[in-house]
Amino acid sequence: MKKLNLIACGIVSLLLTGCGANTTSENAAPKEEPTKYAVNGPNAGSISGNVNFTGAKPAVKTIDMSANQACASTHTTPVASEEVIVNNNGTLKYAFVWVKSGIAEKTWRPPSSPAVLDQKGCMYTPHVMGVMVNQEVKFVNSDATNHNVHPLPRVNEEWNESEPPNSDPKLKRFTREEIMVPVKCNIHPWMRAWIGVVSHPFFAVTGDDGSFKLKGLPAGKYTLAAWHEKYGTKEIEVIVAPKEDKTVNFDYKPE
Numbered sequence: 001m002k003k004l005n006l007i008a009c010g011i012v013s014l015l016l017t018g019c020g021a022n023t024t025s026e027n028a029a030p031k032e033e034p035t036k037y038a039v040n041g042p043n044a045g046s047i048s049g050n051v052n053f054t055g056a057k058p059a060v061k062t063i064d065m066s067a068n069q070a071c072a073s074t075h076t077t078p079v080a081s082e083e084v085i086v087n088n089n090g091t092l093k094y095a096f097v098w099v100k101s102g103i104a105e106k107t108w109r110p111p112s113s114p115a116v117l118d119q120k121g122c123m124y125t126p127h128v129m130g131v132m133v134n135q136e137v138k139f140v141n142s143d144a145t146n147h148n149v150h151p152l153p154r155v156n157e158e159w160n161e162s163e164p165p166n167s168d169p170k171l172k173r174f175t176r177e178e179i180m181v182p183v184k185c186n187i188h189p190w191m192r193a194w195i196g197v198v199s200h201p202f203f204a205v206t207g208d209d210g211s212f213k214l215k216g217l218p219a220g221k222y223t224l225a226a227w228h229e230k231y232g233t234k235e236i237e238v239i240v241a242p243k244e245d246k247t248v249n250f251d252y253k254p255e
Contacts, residue, residue, distance in 0.1 A: 047213070047248060052091055052249055054090070061081040075121055084230045092206060116137075119149075122191060130205055131197055133197060136172075139163065141166075150183065156181065181195040181197060194229060223237060223238075
């Protein structure tokens with residue numbers, strides 16, 4: 001009798017399992033992937049301008065590489081520090097400009113091609129760069145000497161790896177927005193670069209003419225910011241109308 005009861009209970013249990021509500025992931029609604037938005041639209045506008053410098057032009061500092069012959073031998077003239085570069089038109093090179101707030105909460109599609117930070121002549125090239133969150137960053141050693149790549153983020157993961165000559169590039173990603181991530185070489189203390197990591201594509205780095213342009217912006221009100229290694233951060237409120245090319249300038253005047 002006990003055996004019959006056990007068999008009956010087993011059959012009932014199997015029937016309940018087969019016919020009851022299945023809560024496993026097989027029948028659960030598939031998790032939707034976040035929509036990845038690209039730049040541009042029929043009414044997209046832009047913001048452009050210059051990062052100006054007024055006041056006495058600072059003296060150019062030179063870097064002493066004499067203690068490392070492998071580095072010194074790659075240069076025939078003194079190497080200037082890139083901390084402050086005032087262009088001939090009175091603008092600043094290597095200022096990082098980005099939309100700090102006002103961008104809709106979306107998942108923006110990062111570029112498929114990697115950003116490249118090279119080590120050439122025992123200097124990081126470029127000195128300042130911008131990337132998107134989860135964009136691949138390729139760290140290259142073009143020198144005939146060993147380097148040590150050491151980003152020092154506050155919110156992203158820190159890493160510290162050697163990169164010998166002729167080695168494969170290191171491929172990394174930053175998973176969180178962070179303005180700015182300093183990068184140093186533990187072997188050559190003068191080597192320093194800065195990476196701006198942004199969750200959207202609306203950023204730029206000024207070059208030899210001190211200008212910037214952020215394309216493909218939806219109409220709206222934004223906080224535009226500029227960062228400079230020596231002179232800090234400035235902000236401007238900007239309203240962009242549909243299809244408008246807004247012009248704004250940042251002015252740095254050291255005290």
